[in-house]
Amino acid sequence: xxxxxxxxxxxxxxxxxxxxxxxxxxxxxxxxxxxxxxxxxxxxxxxxxxxxxxxxxxxxxxxxxxxxxxxxxxxxxxxxxxxxxxxxxxxxxxxxxxxxxxxxxxxxxxxxxxxxxxxxxxxxxxxxxxxxxxxxxxxxxxxxxxxxxxxxxxxxxxxxxxxxxxxxxxxxxxxxxxxxxxxxxxxxxxxxxxxxxxxxxxxxxxxxxxxxxxxxxxxxxxxxxxxxxxxx
Numbered sequence: 724x725x726x727x728x729x730x731x732x733x734x735x736x737x738x739x740x741x742x743x744x745x746x747x748x749x750x751x752x753x754x755x756x757x758x759x760x761x762x763x764x765x766x767x768x769x770x771x772x773x774x775x776x777x778x779x780x781x782x783x784x785x786x787x788x789x790x791x792x793x794x795x796x797x798x799x800x801x802x803x804x805x806x807x808x809x810x811x812x813x814x815x816x817x818x819x820x821x822x823x824x825x826x827x828x829x830x831x832x833x834x835x836x837x838x839x840x841x842x843x844x845x846x847x848x849x850x851x852x853x854x855x856x857x858x859x860x861x862x863x864x865x866x867x868x869x870x871x872x873x874x875x876x877x878x879x880x881x882x883x884x885x886x887x888x889x890x891x892x893x894x895x896x897x898x899x900x901x902x903x904x905x906x907x908x909x910x911x912x913x914x915x916x917x918x919x920x921x922x923x924x925x926x927x928x929x930x931x932x933x934x935x936x937x938x939x940x941x942x943x944x945x946x947x948x949x950x951x952x953x954x955x
Contacts, residue, residue: 746923780903
């Protein structure tokens with residue numbers, strides 16, 4: 724069966740659900756992109772804002788290197804790391820009241836109350852996620868695996884492999900839900916079932932091309948399917 728023909732109902736039950744944050748649970752992709760634009764401007768690089776959203780969700784140091792190189796400047800690891808931190812600080816200033824995407828709070832609240840384990844696995848650095856996670860208004864703090872846990876985050880699989888280890892489930896038993904091509908690439912590389920949502924900057928075709936097993940318009944269909952299976 725081709726990826727384009729698969730639906731959630733065709734997938735085996737997950738043993739754990741892992742979620743991206745920006746663009747998947749909270750509508751922060753435009754704010755992330757603007758933070759990166761300002762960070763690049765701070766080192767004298769004028770980046771076309773139109774190209775930035777497609778990079779959101781990837782490892783910030785990788786992103787800095789890729790975009791810097793495309794703009795004609797080779798950045799060493801220290802410069803990339805500093806740019807990532809600068810972008811994160813700007814994001815914190817801009818991300819005052821993030822909007823929660825439809826279904827996110829209900830889904831995670833039900834998962835918290837049930838037996839199906841879940842976690843948030845985001846390429847963001849530590850300290851950049853608190854406001855967005857607080858906006859979800861969950862009954863208990865969720866497990867978060869962020870970019871500070873690994874040297875290379877998405878599109879590398881490292882972050883997701885750490886997340887699987889932390890929730891105690893083999894990668895093949897995990898569904899990774901995300902909105903970007905980098906999410907799908909990382910999920911597929913980790914041996915997980917990559918589930919795409921078109922609530923970020925990547926359309927359905929782009930998500931499938933990057934390795935999504937299934938693509939949805941948002942989180943409500945996922946909640947409906949978990950209910951149908953009796954998993955929430």
